[in-house]
Amino acid sequence: MEKGRAAPGEIIVGTDSHTCTYGAAGAFATGIGSTDMGFVLKFGALYFRVPESILIDVEGAFGRRVGAKDLILSLAGDIGADGATYMALEFTGRAIREMNMAGRMTCANMAIEMGAKAGIVRPDAATWEYVAARREIEPFDLAGDADAAYRERRKYDVTDLSPQVAVPHNVDNVVDVTDVAGTKVDQVFIGSCTNGRYEDLADAAEVLGSADRFAPGVRVIVIPASRTEYLKALRAGLIERFVEAGALVEAPCCGPCMGGAFGLLAPGEVSLSTSNRNFRGRQGSAQASVYLSSPATAAASALYGEITDPREV
Amino acid sequence: MRVWKFGDDVNTDAIIPGRFLTIYDPAELAKHAFEGTRDEFAREAREGDVVLGGTNFGCGSSREHAPLALLGAGVRVVIAKSFARIFYRNAVNTGLLPLVSAEADSIRDGDAVTVNLAGGYIEANGRRLAVEPVPGFLKEIVDAGGLVAYAKNLDEVETCSTT
Numbered sequence: 001m002e003k004g005r006a007a008p009g010e011i012i013v014g015t016d017s018h019t020c021t022y023g024a025a026g027a028f029a030t031g032i033g034s035t036d037m038g039f040v041l042k043f044g045a046l047y048f049r050v051p052e053s054i055l056i057d058v059e060g061a062f063g064r065r066v067g068a069k070d071l072i073l074s075l076a077g078d079i080g081a082d083g084a085t086y087m088a089l090e091f092t093g094r095a096i097r098e099m100n101m102a103g104r105m106t107c108a109n110m111a112i113e114m115g116a117k118a119g120i121v122r123p124d125a126a127t128w129e130y131v132a133a134r135r136e137i138e139p140f141d142l143a144g145d146a147d148a149a150y151r152e153r154r155k156y157d158v159t160d161l162s163p164q165v166a167v168p169h170n171v172d173n174v175v176d177v178t179d180v181a182g183t184k185v186d187q188v189f190i191g192s193c194t195n196g197r198y199e200d201l202a203d204a205a206e207v208l209g210s211a212d213r214f215a216p217g218v219r220v221i222v223i224p225a226s227r228t229e230y231l232k233a234l235r236a237g238l239i240e241r242f243v244e245a246g247a248l249v250e251a252p253c254c255g256p257c258m259g260g261a262f263g264l265l266a267p268g269e270v271s272l273s274t275s276n277r278n279f280r281g282r283q284g285s286a287q288a289s290v291y292l293s294s295p296a297t298a299a300a301s302a303l304y305g306e307i308t309d310p311r312e313v
Numbered sequence: 314m315r316v317w318k319f320g321d322d323v324n325t326d327a328i329i330p331g332r333f334l335t336i337y338d339p340a341e342l343a344k345h346a347f348e349g350t351r352d353e354f355a356r357e358a359r360e361g362d363v364v365l366g367g368t369n370f371g372c373g374s375s376r377e378h379a380p381l382a383l384l385g386a387g388v389r390v391v392i393a394k395s396f397a398r399i400f401y402r403n404a405v406n407t408g409l410l411p412l413v414s415a416e417a418d419s420i421r422d423g424d425a426v427t428v429n430l431a432g433g434y435i436e437a438n439g440r441r442l443a444v445e446p447v448p449g450f451l452k453e454i455v456d457a458g459g460l461v462a463y464a465k466n467l468d469e470v471e472t473c474s475t476t
Contacts, residue, residue, distance in 0.1 A: 015375055016374075016375055017373065017374050017375040017399055019375075031375040031399050032375060032399065032402060033375055033376075033377040033399060033402055033403035033406055033407075034377050035377060035403070035406040035407060035459065035460045035461060036402060036403075036406055036460070038460075038461065038464075039406075039460055039464055042464065043464070043467070043469070043470045045470050045472045047450070081322050081369055081372055082322070082368055082369035082372065082395060082397070085369065085395060085396075085397065085398060086398050115369060115372065115397055115398065117398055170322060258326070258331040258374065259326075259330065259331040259332050260331060277324075277326070277373060279324045279326040279327065279373060280326075280327065280349070280350070281326055281327070281330055281349045281350070282326045282331070286349035286350070
């Protein structure tokens, strides 16, 4: 994304299920396996089933400290973990048009959590501005026809949307933050391909505000998604604020998201994470619990040591 | 040959936890298949056993280690009511046959099962259950032992264009 290699209309494959993130730039992007990739490298082509599309039309404006992650979690709850299997989700509507590219990446990123093959944000002026700042490209019109055949057209309105939380152990177990507020957390992870961009860290820092410290006893782990995002956050003073408040800031990587490194959970521990999957055992012990939320909710919860509604901070 | 029955939304972290992704040998991966989810699987699964899932089998990551771990355990066929798409591709590409059967629920854990592809059915408890036909070229890939073996006989591929 940040190198400008993803652009509207392109076909992108990657050996990571969250390759669908590039859909934020209007590309058809989908995850494949490593043998698939070997075939792509040799032949420059791959077999695909052409997906049907579901139109996700999102109207309204987000309330304070509610945003893209809350929207995509609520969609996962509504559509279900396999409600879009083999299909493409096409995101459009006012709430999407007014969303920054970081938020669009968050939405496209989690299309796979509904089984989708791709999640594509309909390109608009913001898309072209982002892509044209990174490579030479002439904008063109790319949108579904007015009479396009969709498998389904779903309408949403985010005006009254509350911060959302996915509770253990499936991404589609989604509730309003108020339903789980007060749940004690041992670890808060802010990062991942879902929410590890500068804008995500800025959301978390805004909630942190001028508070001295995160709650004692909570491991707060902040991992920018890339070196570029790390530098942006560093230069803006966000990293300093997180470290002052007691967070551990690690070099860009997936971190504890898939049980790789930094902050693996012990049996019985509870983690609130801005990543994309809360499967049993995903972040360490199979006896641990993982909740998923936005960076704002994660920061609010890190301040109090329990799941906290960021609107109340 | 017995059936190992699992529920809906079996994810790839359950099939092979992320901490084992540095392993590539199917036999080694098989020692950790379903670790933390169903520990006896790795100990007791035998050549020819069948894994049975509900809906959305194999959801989650694109790790090819998931079908490889099952293959390493001797499993050659996975039956489910539906599959997550990347797992489905990875299964075909590594030579593990994924079969869709709307009647998968009627098979019980531990049942003996026979797969008759030519006849388009599976047999469990003396009952015949229909399976969806596997598209021809996918079957050819599985029969070749996976996409690598299949591709060795290809000089070029026919591509389609949308222009």
